[in-house]
Amino acid sequence: MKIDTFELERRQSLWENTVEYNLTESGIHPFTISELLDDSQVKQLLDLRLGYGQTNGSIELRESISKLYNNASLENVFTTNGSAEANFVSIWSNLKPTDELVLMLPNYMQIWGLARSFGVNVKPFHLKEDLNWQPNMDEVRNLMTPKTKMIAVCNPNNPTGSIMTKSNMEELIEIANESSAWILSDEVYRGAELDGKETTSFYGKYDKVIAVGGLSKAYSLPGLRMGWIVAPEDIAEKSWLYHDYTSISPGVLSQQISTWALEPSTRQKILSRNRKMLNENLSLFQNWLDKRKHLFDFIPQKAGAMSFVRYHFDMNSTVLTERLRKEKSLLIVAGDCFGMDNYLRLGIGSEKEYLLEGLQRLEEGLEEFVNA
Ligand SMILES: Cc1ncc(COP(=O)(O)O)c(C=O)c1O
Known part of the structure; x- marks a missing residue:
């Protein structure tokens, strides 16, 4: 099996802990345990027995997750180690080498690389800058x-932070249904919308949907490594079967803290703190860009903490970021890293x-390298 290097993750893995300033994170400043939990919860953690826990996710946790979706119950939910594992299991368990996968680009390149390594024929369609980072449905x-x-779509999208319009979502469902x-x-950035209007999930809109989510981005809890799949019951069951061969189970500590994080009032507290931070930082970044309009074009993201900018000077993006x-x-x-110099x-x-x-x-x- 040949596998392409996952450039984005590789560069982060290699360098994020060695630089003084790391602006590669697509998530929002993570919480500490003490910022998130009260004393009685911390005490409960100290008394928690470190067994395997329920390997597809505790009933309480899966119930909380199911409430984030229309027409989902706990049988539709399967928990994983990060949404990365949810993507992995979904591709591994549902596609075989002769299949074709139509994939949104740009994207977090995990599904692109993984499906190709499994011998799947990956056929990309593109979000277009001149369409405000929407796809051309034709x-x-x-x-x-x-x-x-x-x-496969990433909605809200990494790296553009765009959200599919209602009519494009409907058309995508129509196209999928025809075939x-x-x-x-x-949907791991769902909940990190700058205007606070939660992105509509594809789950519940069409019967053949696998929605992937997790706590790493919108919830600022990547260290919990909590992700999930919400899908028809038989797909959730099948994911479990495959997951027995990967990591068996998310950790019990993560399951417990995730359950608390998803309690409605805590969830609201987390999402509001993040929305405030995102709006403040985006306006600060926008001010910075406004003074350099001759260098950059930028369509502000609708969700997520990543800003995807186009620059107008003549230097390859890998050369530039390596020098930086x-x-x-x-x-x-x-x-x-997204095939977009x-x-x-x-x-x-x-x-x-x-x-x-x-x-x-x-x-x-910029002053030194491009004299800008
Ligand atoms: C779109 C998308 N999906 C999945 C992941 C994996 O995240 P995690 O495994 O931390 O949930 C990322 C990480 O950047 C991402 O951007």
Whole structure:
């Protein structure tokens, strides 16, 4: 089996802990345990027995997750180690080498790389900047063949932060339905909308949907490694069967803390704190960009802590980000990681001072490297 390097994750894995300023994160400044839990919950954690727990996720946790979706009950929910594992299990258990997968690009490139390594024929369609990072639905329609088993989208999208319009969602469902194809919808940024209007899940809108979610992004809890699949019961069951071969179970500590994080009042507290941070940081970043309009084009994200900008100077994005890393100790994601040179993805979800200092390093780099 040949597998492509997952460029984005590889670069983060290699360098994120060695640079002084890491602006590659697509999530929002993580919570500490003491910011999240009260004393009695901490005490309960200290007394928690470290067994395996329920391997598909505790009943309480799956019930809380199911409430985030229309027409879902706990039997539709299957928990995983991060949404990365939910994507992995969904691709592994549902696609075989002769199948075709129609995939939204740009995207978190996990599904792209994974499906290709399994011998699936991956056929991309593209979000278009001139359509406000929406897809052209004719492009999707033209890719469909009798071999198309699945359409995979990332909504809200990484890296553009765009959200599919209602009419594009409806058309995608129509296209999938005509070919009886599955929709795999990675919705891990759902809940991180800047205007607070939660993105509609594909789950509950069509019977062949696998929705992927998790606590790493909108909830600022990536260290819990809590992800999930919401799908028809037989698919949730099948995921469990495959999951017995991967990590067996999410950790019991994570399951317990995740259950508390999803209690309605705590969930609201988390999402409001994050929305406030995101709006403040985005306006700060927008001010920074406004002074450099000759260098950058930017369609602000609708959700998530990543800002995807196009630049107008002549330098390859990998060369630029490597120089920034080595000479300015600043890590940002090159557009090349998404097959889109001349773009940069900046994580704006950190604390304000840190973000400002990171932008200052970028400024210095631009002055020195491109004389801008
Ligand atoms: C769209 C998308 N899906 C999945 C993941 C994996 O996240 P996690 O496994 O932490 O939930 C990421 C991480 O950046 C992502 O951007």
